[in-house]
Amino acid sequence: MGHELAAQQTPAVLGTGPSRRSGGAGMMMLAAAKTADSRAEERGVAMPWFPDFVSAVELARQQTRAAGRADPVAQYFAALDKGDARLLEDAWPGEVVVYDPRAGEVRGHRQLSRFVSRNLSWLAGLHARTETVAGTVAGGRAVVELLAHLDRDGQQLVWPVAVVAESPDDLSVVFRTYCSQWPVDGRRHLRPPVLGPGPAHPGDVVGRYQDALAAGDTEAVLSTFAPNGYFRGPFGPHDAYHGTAELRSFYAKCFSAGGGIGLQPCAVTDDGVRCALEYNCVRWGRHDLPPQAGLGVYERGPDGLLAAARVYDDIDPPAGDS
Secondary structure, three states: OOOOOOOOOOOOOOOOOHHHOOHHHHHHHHHHHHHHHHHHHHOOOOOOHHHHHHHHHHHHHOOOOOOOOOOHHHHHHHHHHHOOHHHHHHHOOOOEEEEEOOOEEEEOHHHHHHHHHHHHHHHHOOOOEEEEEEEEEEOOEEEEEEEEEEEEOOEEEEEEEEEEEEOOOOOOEEEEEEEOOHHHHOOOOOOOOOOOOOOOOOOHHHHHHHHHHHHOOHHHHHOOEEEEEEEEOOOOOOOEEEHHHHHHHHHHHHHHHOOOEEEEEEEEEEOOOEEEEEEEEEEEOOEEEEEEEEEEEEEEOOOOOEEEEEEEEOOOOOOOOO
16 A cells, blocks of 8 residues: 655654564574674675564574574575575575565575675665664564665665565575565556465454455544554655544545555464554555555554554555545
């Protein structure tokens, strides 16, 4: 659900980053990430992608990895740094797959090494650095939300990015990245589905929000938000709407295409505080859309209502209805 209406700045970062939940294994992961980041900084780039991919996969694999085992994340960094395929095979004997909005599907160690190298080169030119917004972990899957800070021709940009890591076993890993490319190139890019429809559907207030969104019922949507709750779209801090009045105006405009917005659930990662929903958007108002992949994170407040909804997609609404 991409939107372009101007609004106030996003409030201070919410939630806990991965290091607050990771335990002993997470400390090993963070040490590896910091080591790799230090090496990258020596080369003049803050290396935003892979420390965050590592954070995600380490959270995901805590449930499948024995404590005290040699850290495969550190091995993986060493392999990338040295370009040694034998180290890659030792670190990830199974399969490594990345689904990226820019690069598409990246599969296997050779393609992955090329993907990392190209991203580092591209992001080095943007002086990119990241901050973690929140980490959501459940069922062998982790979702890490980030804000990437970029410098493009002297203009400071903030780019929301979410990384999903799923570790089906201790040998393999799948990464799925969700974001809009509008902040970096001024264009929307239709993102085909990454996942097919899944059996899991969000419950409680998140499910009620999805039902109200599909129905195009502004007041029902507002009833799911806390009085000081906010929605942040995929374009960054200027794409945020706070409190009942701003949310009412925003959703009324979203529903002006003759109805609600249909999101097809694909995967749900819910830790009891945040619910991350990977989806395909298939309808906007009266208009059926080519299925387009996205992710929304819905954060519950102490009262059980939504304190925040953050969306990562590049969906182009029907003409005249953004």
